[in-house]
Amino acid sequence: MADSRETGPLDFQTLDALLDEALSLTETEREAWLAALPQGHRRQVEDLLKRTEAEDLAPLESAARALSQDHAAIVENSTPAQPGNWRLIRLLGSGGMGQVWLAVREAQDYAQTAAIKMLQSARHGPDLVDRFLRERRILASLQHPGIARFLDAGVLDDGSPWFAMDFVAGTDLLEAVEELSVEAKIQLFLKVCDAVAYAHNRLVIHRDIKPANILVDEDGQPRLLDFGVAALLEDRVDAFQTGQAGSPITLQYASPEQVSDTEVSVASDVYQLGLLLFELLAGRPPYRLGELSLEQALVTLTQVEPSPPSRYNPRIAPDLDAIVLKTLRKEPGDRYQQVALLIADLKNYLGGYPVQARSPSPWYVAKRFVQRHATLVSVAGLFAVGLTVATSVAVNRAREANAQAERSANAQEILASVFRQADPYREGQSNIGLADALRRARGSIDERVRGDPHLAAEVYLALGETYAKLGLPDEERDAYQLAYDASRNLPVSGRRLYLSSVNGLGNALVRDDPAEAEQFLTASLPDRPAGVEESQTWLKASYARANAYLRLRQLDRADETVRAMAEVAERYGQKSPRSRGQLSQLLAGVADRAGDREAADAHWRAAVAHMRETENPFPLAVMLSNYGIFLGQEGRFDASDAAFQESLAIFRRHSPSDPTHASVLRTYSGLLIRTARYGEAVDRLQHARRIVEPTSEHYTRFVVLVNLVRAAFLDRRSEATVEAATAGLQLALDRYGDRSAISQRMLLQVARLLSFAGESRQALRLLRPAAEQEPVSRGLLLELAELALDDKQPATARWALGELDAPKTADHRRVLLRTLFAGGEPLPDAGDYACGQSPATYPDAFSVALNRWFHVLTASNDQAIAAALELYDHSLFDPLDELRIDRAIVVTRLSWGGEASSVEAENAQTRAAFSDTLRAEIARSSLPELLAPLLDEPDRPLPASDEPLRWFCPEESLDAAGQKSG
């Protein structure tokens, strides 16, 4: 019967089933049933059967009973009188202020639970009941997930007040954050802030924000307890000062104004939030007042500045330090004025944006910008393709930087980003000009690089580049000078920096002072580059040197330099088609300057041919565009058109949404305008606008809009003209402010529109404030002078011209002559004037044109226009004109001259009609609204100037001319 295989220990399920079966049988049945089981099984079942009445569970049962009795005993010993309809259930805690009870109120269909605070009765005045009744409705209306709802309040028979609020089952805030990251702590803290901000909007101040008053529920939602309760209780201050509230520990979470006589406002809650944030971040409160005497505690609280939280937790960033310390200012007015602002700043921090607590520091702002767009900036650095020689220099430099140590690359990126984006500020947040920002940042930049000449050279080089882009030649030159000073004594490792500085300073000097540039470059630029790695920079610096010789009309030396460059190019430039192309471009520039058009053309063609061999299609596209510009200047419009078309085809095919595509379209529109294809120009510019509109290429968008105003105007499309002007002005004001050189370019366009629409006076009022600011562009002063002359205000024109150095452009000379003429001042002899400086400086054609202009001044209007056109055309090739921002203004001006040629075909009636349409369109648009705050007082006199106008450059020629004319 006994089967050995069946007698082992049974598993739980089988044995339990057997046990169950045994229990379902009567005693007699069970006997028989057991006997039938295998021996081993039977033993196991019988063992369990014996245990079915075991008393093992008794201890548990008695423990449960005891627990009930314990509760009962406590409840019976300490239950106070019943508050309202609430039944007290269990003591949750007690402290100096009173007890907290869990309570239940039996409502209509279910039981409502609450935490009830019973306050000690002694020190509450008789009006407390009234106040409770008055306030409780307001407090009960606070409904926010972060606030434990205020349910009820009242006063017991013995006069002690109580109030009921939502019972929150949760964890203590400080406990809840223990494992959290800094960011998660801030996120949790922001929820607390939300709740406080919500209450503030309903005019309820908490007054007692502290960790003990915040519980975090299971969903991670912090709930603020006791909202508005402190305000219900009078005499808190007395309590502190008399020590009634116990030890000064109660002061631990008080704000300075709570212990002084000052009015307590939302700023007090901001302060307490700051204490909370401090403790969350630092793991301890800023002060440990409990260790001090009451007097010491009060002094600490009201006078001792807290250390930053990073002192206790090194992972706290300076931005967070700044935010916390701003909330903890002793003076309420120095803190965030609203919780919403604290929230915004914390979100700034989390999002990588500049925090308000640390502004204003443009360097810092730029740094945050770079951190936020680290990828974007470096990508921009890799793909930036320059349109001109000047920008290809920048590109090469950026590329060199990539190969350099991380430290210097980082430093350079900071500044490079400043100019690439031309706006390091938060989108739509600030309209402070970049130039302004840099000016203010200079102190900290200087500070940052002190003692590290490598870094200094790198940063000042980038700064020089930035200033060049901003059209601030003086600052540019100074920055390059600093770069040069920093790099001149560097060891061999700094040779790249040294040569780049020489290049930058040389190119900066050559514009204003070729003699000094020549001297400097001769002294500092080696005769030949030391190797291929510096040949590029050397060539660029040599370009400045050749340029200086050209300016000084030392054509032999210029030629010598160009030959040396060709030789160096030959020797080092063989490696890549791209660098050979760039060298050819340099040689083309030199030849162009030397007036050797054919050689220049040959170099340009070589440059294009080299680029055709590169894998990357973009250098070719850019080179074609540059060649197109050259051809356009040559008057070879068809060839220019073909070059542009080819360039544009490359962009269309490979990268239609590339911002450089937009730049080429814009450049091409210049050619279209010059060839009177205005409608086409408008189309191209609209295309360019669509490309850059969604990008952060604000500067390109701006320049496109400048050209669009012009093209649409010439195409006689009033609506498109005014729309572009409005958009451009808005962009300029948003991005660059009303004082920057960049914005002045759009102000100029708008002024011209106003002037054409018969609003010369308004145009004048628009330009005058800008003219009195620094920096001011020469173009703007000249336009102002012209407008003043149109408005018969020669004194203003004189003042504007007095702000300028002696004329260097034909445009300037023309306005000067007009001003002299209008003022009845003696005119210089045309020939003398043209040749007074140095006959060799000017091509004969210029003298001829100038003579004609003089003629015009006393002759008929038609002749004036014809002569003016010739002057315009001529000044396009003015060898002294630099390709810079103000050059763009001159070009713009010239294109308006182009307008004159179309005007020839247009009768006066049509012209007047368009003037009217334009005026009406402006009136209909939002342009006047934009302009209103920019306009000068109508009749404010400008400072008068009796200084004789400077006609000639350099100074000694002026004296000679003065004697002649005087």
Place this chain on the structure above:
Amino acid sequence: MSSQSPVAPGEVTQLLQAQAKGGEAALNHVVSLLYDELKKLAQSQLRRSGVRSELQTTSLVHEAFEKLSASSSAHFRNRGHFFAVACRVMRQIVIDTWRARMASKRGGGLQVESLHSNLLADLNDPQRVLRLDEALNQLEQDNEELAEIIDLSCFGGFSSAQIAELRGTSDRTVQRQLKRARAWVSHILENA
């Protein structure tokens, strides 16, 4: 529905199912609805211990009530399950309190509130309670049903008839289950 009238079992089960789909509000509502039953449950518990007081009754219930309200993640299948969990929570309260007492007795420096001075004062072997808890936990692994019935009986003070009603079975079945459970606890304790 007044606080005196019993809660219709179907209604509670419906609400519990709603709560299972996720809703703290629903749970709170359920706990509120069952308040009176919990109270009765505690009353029967206290009656057995010889104490009679409204406040005493609600005291233990509310500790359980509190824990249940806080556990928004707990899902109940039906009314019977709810009470099973409620009683298990009561077991936890007893055990946690006991553990804390043990810890403070060992001189760990932990200042435990002297809320439960009577608790287990008459027990000879302080470790026994903890071993019992472990045994119940193991039984739960082997047969969750049996462990539940012990909790209902021992901590909820439910009679076998009440348990049968909660679980929708017969009184006889519950009595048999109680015997089995006691047998297994005894067996586990001895073989531990």
